Amino acid sequence: MRVIVDADVRIEDPGNLTELAVVSDLPAEEIATALRAADLGDTAGDHAWLRCAALExxxxxxxxxxxxxxxxxxxxxxxxxxxxxxxxxxxxxxxITARE
Incomplete structure (x- = not known):
C-alpha cells in the first residue's frame, strides 16, 4: 500500500499489504501539511506516522x-x-520515498 502525496493525497495499491510507504517528490513540510489536511497522519524525520483507522x-x-x-x-x-x-x-x- 502506498500513500501518494502530490497535488492531492490518495492511496494506491491497497491490496499490497506487504509494504507501506508514503511516496512524494514534495518537500518534507509540504508532505506533513498534506497528510494532516487529509487526516491521514503526520511526519517525523524521514518517516510518516499514518493513522491506522484512516488508512483502514x-x-x-x-x-x-x-x-x-x-x-x-x-x-x-x-x-x-x-x-x-x-x-x-x-x-x-x-x-517516505521519492516517486520513481
Missing part, C-alpha cells in the same frame, strides 16, 4: 476483498511486533 477506512473503499480488513489487521500486527507502531497503537510508521 480509505483502503477498504478501494478493494473488493471481503478478507481485506483482516489482512490489514495482520499488517498492523506485524508492524507492532517490529516496533513500527506508536505507543497508543493508533499510528503506523511508514518510509
Amino acid at each position: 477506512e480509505q483502503g477498504a473503499l478501494l478493494v473488493d476483498d471481503p478478507q481485506w480488513r483482516q489482512r490489514f489487521q495482520g499488517m498492523l500486527d506485524y508492524a507492532r511486533r517490529k516496533g513500527w507502531m506508536d505507543d497508543r497503537g493508533e499510528a503506523v510508521r511508514a518510509h
Whole structure:
C-alpha cells in the first residue's frame, strides 16, 4: 500500500499489504501539511506516522476483498511486533520515498 502525496493525497495499491510507504517528490513540510489536511497522519524525520483507522477506512473503499480488513489487521500486527507502531497503537510508521 502506498500513500501518494502530490497535488492531492490518495492511496494506491491497497491490496499490497506487504509494504507501506508514503511516496512524494514534495518537500518534507509540504508532505506533513498534506497528510494532516487529509487526516491521514503526520511526519517525523524521514518517516510518516499514518493513522491506522484512516488508512483502514480509505483502503477498504478501494478493494473488493471481503478478507481485506483482516489482512490489514495482520499488517498492523506485524508492524507492532517490529516496533513500527506508536505507543497508543493508533499510528503506523511508514518510509517516505521519492516517486520513481
